[in-house]
Amino acid sequence: MSSEPTTDRIVLTTAAYACGQHLSARQALYRYQTPAYDLPAIVIENLATVTGTVADIGCGNGHYLRRLRTRRPDLTTIGIDIAVGILRQTPPPVAVADAAALPLQNESVDAVLAMHMLYHITDTEAGLAELTRILRPRGILVVSTNANNDKHELDDLWAAAAADVLGTPNGPRRISLSSRFPLDDAQDRLRPHVSDIHLIDLRGTITVTEPQPVLDHLASYRAWAHQTGVPFEATLHRVRERLTEAIDRDGTFLISGHGGILVCRR
Helix, strand or coil, X not given: CCCCHHHCHHHHHHHHCCCCHHHHHHHHHHHHEECCCCHHHHHHHHCCCCCCEEXXXXXXXXXXXXXXXXXXXXXXXXXXECCHHHHCCCCCCEEECCCCCCCCCCCCEEEEEEECCHHHCCCHHHHHHHHHHCEEEEEEEEEEEECCCCCHHHHHHXXXXXXXXXXXXXXXXXXXXXXXXXXXXXXXXHCCCCEEEEEEEEEEEEEECCCHHHXXXXXXXXXXXXXXXXXXXXXXXXXHHHHHHHHHHHCCEEEEEEEEEEEEEC
16 A cells, blocks of 8 residues: 555545545536636647547546547547546446556557646656556647646645644645646656657636535545544545635635646657
């Protein structure tokens, strides 16, 4: 079992991604962001020159696969994820496999998607080597992740609520997924494996006028509740109270979004 909570295979397969509910809740928060980014459309645009086979590694609920299959029916696409539960809602062909040991031959695909998933691989560098192993020469690797400062207001909100629950001046920060592979140093970590890295920097402001979208987002981290250092449900309840107070006072609650997509050639 991994010592890292966000790479623990048991947690990932039986709780975090046992179904699509938690991932969908995290995705849904971006409906309130301006400017709005159509991430699948951006990916498809950057695959315009690709022919042949595309593998979506860590495909989750099929957010990218569905659009890719609709817009590019000429491509052969396969989704791969470690969690069999989440694949039940993802259109086939799909396969259950660990991204660190893919059941694909060397240089067998023309493009690889690794969207918000590299931080779940125990050895990220070995994972990148595996992704490029299956990629044909000059094939395209598309990676996405978030920056260290992404949604920092939610970090502050959770820490303040946790402090209230614990009765301490400072509360523990919430679990961060992307901190193991943040946008801040993603290009440096990709360079040993790929070339021609193009960063698409995606910044925006998420504006909510009611607590529920934020509560759903934070609740989606329940799989790691035992790692938070604070009673999870009590903290979530206190977040609701603080958030309601802030919205009643200011009319809105603003969250700074900062993610990015990196398009690379092998």
